[in-house]
Amino acid sequence: MAVTRKQTPYHHRGLREALIASGRTLLEEKGLRGFTLRECARRAEVSHAAPAHHFDSINDLLAEIATRGFGELAAAMSAEARRAGTDASARLVGQGLGYMAFAAAHPMLFRLMFNRETDDFETPALAAAAKAARELHFAAVETAIPQATAEVKVRMSDFAWATVHGFITLVLDSQIGAGESSRALKARSLAMLAAMAETVVRSGRVPD
Amino acid sequence: MAVTRKQTPYHHRGLREALIASGRTLLEEKGLRGFTLRECARRAEVSHAAPAHHFDSINDLLAEIATRGFGELAAAMSAEARRAGTDASARLVGQGLGYMAFAAAHPMLFRLMFNRETDDFETPALAAAAKAARELHFAAVETAIPQATAEVKVRMSDFAWATVHGFITLVLDSQIGAGESSRALKARSLAMLAAMAETVVRSGRVPD
């Protein structure tokens, strides 16, 4: 009985990782609506039912991809903040830049991470990864306005995040800067971040 | 030959509108991922192929639903701005409130309107409706800071929109205020809008 299957072994061994990888490129190519478990399997050169042994459902795979996305997002934020030096305000801007750069580089992944439509693929790990990114951001705001009250800190953290998230989201959805050069867009982003940081820092100065 | 079909006539007459209506409730119930042309047809008590005569594809129906959504969004913004009175800053806050209220009332529709994944259901009418809402917002910002340069006006329009859009988006995606009472959430929204309006107005006062 000649093994007609190519030289690929029956046991893939690293299928779980392979599926996450192929799933991620597929997501980036086709978007969530074009995302297919069977296509993931095809790209990993494996039968259509193989993924079932590594992921309970298609949502499970999506959750894993999103979870890792949050890890990368946090890393991108940290890296840019570090590059920005020691000034707290500059670090806040840097973190925002990292956030936007990640979203621009992986738009579909970014959408998946936040577009928690019906919560039907919420996972403890996913929730924890999202929370970690949030806390990274909150810490940066806290450092920028150490003397502010806890309530103001929370408020400004919301504010800064909403600004950055809203802007890049609208850009990705072609609502802002459609047809503009990436150079012009970058200038717009920086202006946005500057306005954000200024408002945050000012809130720390005003006694109430 | 007894007519086994119920008393419903062969020609539905208002099928296009019926599909838009059933599609919209379906969307709100199941989200974009659970949205199905056949289920729309079923709810309109019509065969699965009937929609094809009114919409080229499922994306066509979604585009029409999204287009009407933008009309309603603009109406909600205008109504709240009117309620806010004549002060330009208050009107800006009111518009933001209307925006958020619409999104909170129709979260899935709101997501559909903006989640323009692969642009595969972009339509001239949809683009125009989105643009109308944008211009409504820009006009409000312009009125609030009439003496500012054109560039600052654009910048602040982006800024204000990003703030409001980002905040409500994060709330809908359970990233902000998860598990909070709607009362507390409303307070957070108002604080957010106040910070936004203050920044906009200040940008109009500073000479550059």
Add this chain to the structure above:
DNA sequence: TGCTTAATTTGACAGCAGCAAGATTGGATC
């Protein structure tokens, strides 16, 4: 070696979008 278990396969089911061909209706024309 043989046995157990994990990993993968094939095959099936129901549901989906879109297409084609037939059935029914409403309205215009004669």
Add this chain to the structure above:
DNA sequence: GATCCAATCTTGCTGCTGTCAAATTAAGCA
């Protein structure tokens, strides 16, 4: 009023999809 046409809707297909069940293969361990 009768006839024809175009619009509307239905049934039935094709090739997808996710998920399940059963069969097959490989790996690890005694």
